[in-house]
Amino acid sequence: MLFDVDGVLTDGKLWYGPSGEALKAFHALDGHGIKQVMQSGIAVALLSGRTSPAVTARAAELGIAHVLQGIEDKLASFDLLRTTLGIAAADTGFAGDELVDLPVLRRCGFACAPRQAHELVRGQVHYVTRAPAGGGAAREICDFLMQAQGTLDAAHARYLA
Numbered sequence: 459m460l461f462d463v464d465g466v467l468t469d470g471k472l473w474y475g476p477s478g479e480a481l482k483a484f485h486a487l488d489g490h491g492i493k494q495v496m497q498s499g500i501a502v503a504l505l506s507g508r509t510s511p512a513v514t515a516r517a518a519e520l521g522i523a524h525v526l527q528g529i530e531d532k533l534a535s536f537d538l539l540r541t542t543l544g545i546a547a548a549d550t551g552f553a554g555d556e557l558v559d560l561p562v563l564r565r566c567g568f569a570c571a572p573r574q575a576h577e578l579v580r581g582q583v584h585y586v587t588r589a590p591a592g593g594g595a596a597r598e599i600c601d602f603l604m605q606a607q608g609t610l611d612a613a614h615a616r617y618l619a
Contacts, residue, residue, distance in 0.1 A: 459495065459500055459501070459502050459503075459550070459551040459552075459553070459568075459599070459600075459603060460502075460503045460504070460505045460536065460539075460550065460551065460552045460553070460562070460566075461492075461502070461503075461504055461505070461552075461553045461596060461599075462504075462505060462506060462507075462552075462553060462554040462555060462556070462559055463482075463504055463506040463508065463510070463513050463527075464482075464506065464507075464508060464555075465554075465555035465556060465572070465574070465575070465591050465592075466553045466554065466555050466571075466572055466591055466592075466595060466596065467484060467485075467488060467504075467516075467591075467592060467596055468482050468483060468484060468591065468592040469483070469574075469590065469591050469592035469593065470555070470574065470591055470592070479511075480508075480510055480512070481512065482510060482512040482513065482516075483592065484512075484516050484592070485592055485593050485594060485596075485597075487593075487594045487596075487597040488592070488594060488595070488596035488597045488600075489516070489519070489520055490597065491596055491597030491598075491599075491600035491601060492520050492522070492596060492597075492600060493520055493521070494600060494604065494613045495600040495603055495604060496520075496521065496522075497613065498603075498604050498607065498609040498612075498613055499609070500603060500604075500607075501523075501524070501543065501545075502520075502522050502524075503522065503523075503524035503525070503526065503539060504517055504522060504524070504525045504526065504527070505526045505529060505532055505535060505536060505539075505552070505562070506526065506527045506528075506529065507528070507529055507530065507532070507558060508527065508528065509527040509528035510527065513525065513527060514527070524539060524543075526539065532558060532559065532561065532562050533561035533562050533565060536550075536552070536562045536565065536566070537565075546567075547565050547566055547567060548566075548567040549567055550566045550567055550568070551566055551567065551568035551569070551570065551599075551603065552566040552568075552569060552570070553570045553571060553572070553595070553596065553599055554569075554571060554575070554579060555571055555572055555574065555575035555576065555579060555591060556575070556576055556579065557576055557578060557579065559571075559579060560578070560579060560582060563579065563582055563583055564582065568584055568585070568603075569582065569583040569584050569585070570583050570584060570585040570586070570587065570599050570602075571583045571585075571586050571587070572586070572587045572589070572590060572591035572595035573586055573587055573588065573589070573590060573591075573595070574590060574591050575591075585599070585602065587599060
């Protein structure tokens, strides 16, 4: 499962600090969902057009091994990553929000977008989240994947015991 960052894992706003550094806010719900989906056996990658030390730090914190940033041609990077990992396009998912994400969304097997995604994107995906971008959308996608694969109850069981 690949996630775009700005507008999917964040609310899409770009905040700039006094030194010009870009600041990003990530939601703990999304982070825990990503950890759970990885523990259930689904590989996770980030695919972003921007480059940000905040994304590098968040990915490291979550244990995401594949972090592709500063990517102009997302489809080429998507194809290279999945080929390197030996995963068919039909066995991949991608969450994107903007027109630049459409080539990957059209190629992957499970295309999804947060509810604030561009209208043309929402019309091209299999699943649109109820939760907002940067506020639980990634968690909703992760839970959806685990439910579909029959691993969600096991992921939750350790907290309910």
